[in-house]
Amino acid sequence: xxxxxxxxxxxxxxxxxxxxxxxxxxxxxxxxxxxxxxxxxxxxxxxxxxxxxxxxxxxxxxxxxxxxxxxxxxxxxxxxxxxxxxxxxxxxxxxxxxxxxxxxxxxxxxxxxxxxxxxxxxxxxxxxxxxxxxxxxxxxxxxxxxxxxxxxxxxxxxxxxxxxxxxxxxxxxxxxxxxxxxxxxxxxxxxxxxxxxxxxxxxxxxxxxxxxxxxxxxxxxxxxxxxxxx
Numbered sequence: 438x439x440x441x442x443x444x445x446x447x448x449x450x451x452x453x454x455x456x457x458x459x460x461x462x463x464x465x466x467x468x469x470x471x472x473x474x475x476x477x478x479x480x481x482x483x484x485x486x487x488x489x490x491x492x493x494x495x496x497x498x499x500x501x502x503x504x505x506x507x508x509x510x511x512x513x514x515x516x517x518x519x520x521x522x523x524x525x526x527x528x529x530x531x532x533x534x535x536x537x538x539x540x541x542x543x544x545x546x547x548x549x550x551x552x553x554x555x556x557x558x559x560x561x562x563x564x565x566x567x568x569x570x571x572x573x574x575x576x577x578x579x580x581x582x583x584x585x586x587x588x589x590x591x592x593x594x595x596x597x598x599x600x601x602x603x604x605x606x607x608x609x610x611x612x613x614x615x616x617x618x619x620x621x622x623x624x625x626x627x628x629x630x631x632x633x634x635x636x637x638x639x640x641x642x643x644x645x646x647x648x649x650x651x652x653x654x655x656x657x658x659x660x661x662x663x664x665x666x667x
Contacts, residue, residue, distance in 0.1 A: 438495045438636070441480065441519070442629040445472040445512035446504030446532040447551060447596050451625035452479045454487035454494070457633050460626045461487030467622075472511045480519070491523045498528040498632035500535055500623065502647035503559040503572055504551050509646045517641040526638035531647065533572050535628035536595045537563040540616055545590030550580065550597035558597045559649055562587055574649045577601050581608050590614070594621055 439461075442453040450472045453463040462483045466475050484490060499516035502509040509532075520527045536549035546569070551559040553574050560580040562569040569587055573580075584591060593605060594616040605613050615621070 438633060439489065439493065440496045440498050440528065440629055440632060441483070441491065441494055442498045442500075442530075442625040442632065443476070443480070443512045443516045444500040444530075444532075444535070444623055444625050444628055445476060445508040445515075446500045446502055447508065447623055448505075449622040450475045450479065450508075451623065452476070452483045453625040453629050454483050454489055455626055455629045455633075460629075461489065463624070463626050465622070465625065472508050476511060476515055480515070491519060491525075494523070494525060496520075496526045496528050496632070496638055497523075498530055498629055499644060500532050500625075500628050501529040501645065502532055503553075503574070503649045504532050506648065509648075513644060513646045517644050520644070521641040527641055527644040528632040528635070528638045529644055529647075530628040530631050531572065532623060533559065533561040533595075534563070534568065535631055536623050537561070537566070538627035538631055539620065539622070539624045540592055540594045541620065543592045543614075545592060545614075546584055546588040548584050548591050548593045549595045550593060550601070551595050552597040552600045553650075558601065560584075560597070564588070572647070572649060577604060578608075581605065585609070592616060596622070 439456045444451045449467045451465040454461040464479045497516045497520040533549040537547045547563045
């Protein structure tokens, strides 16, 4: 099965064209451009580098979150539009699971964390690809309490790792390891590997973003309503 992979859930925008045996092309960008400006040129470049057109593919895989609210919406909406136009199914991929896959082999607990601001992280835990916890938004201290009960050696990966590195190291000391910068982000080919392995697809209408808490706009609206403003 040949697929196009799209990820805009974090600070790195990425796309890949691949199947079970080969990554035909893979592009990532972390720059000052917004994902909305970077993504479609990257998709076109990935398809051209792979020698494929969207109609040559069998599915579009998209990382559906958790992550940046705006970023996730951009990736999911783009995947839906491309899939609808080409008549292709969509395969959703969890961002934290894809981060764990990006970490590679590690003999311990892989701890993917996305920075959720205000001292919080979106986090989960995996051991050798097996999920140990569900995705959840937590204060960093709560998250560390949770993972500390699972083992005694931890690899932190994701954009939350450098943000909270000092606090994690202070709590866990030598038990904590951190993915190097060249491996510390979500690789689109890792998300694609999950999509190909699972093979669970939906139509473009069924592809939905994963939000673990309400977007700020929704929270602000409720606050204004509570204050008596329409």
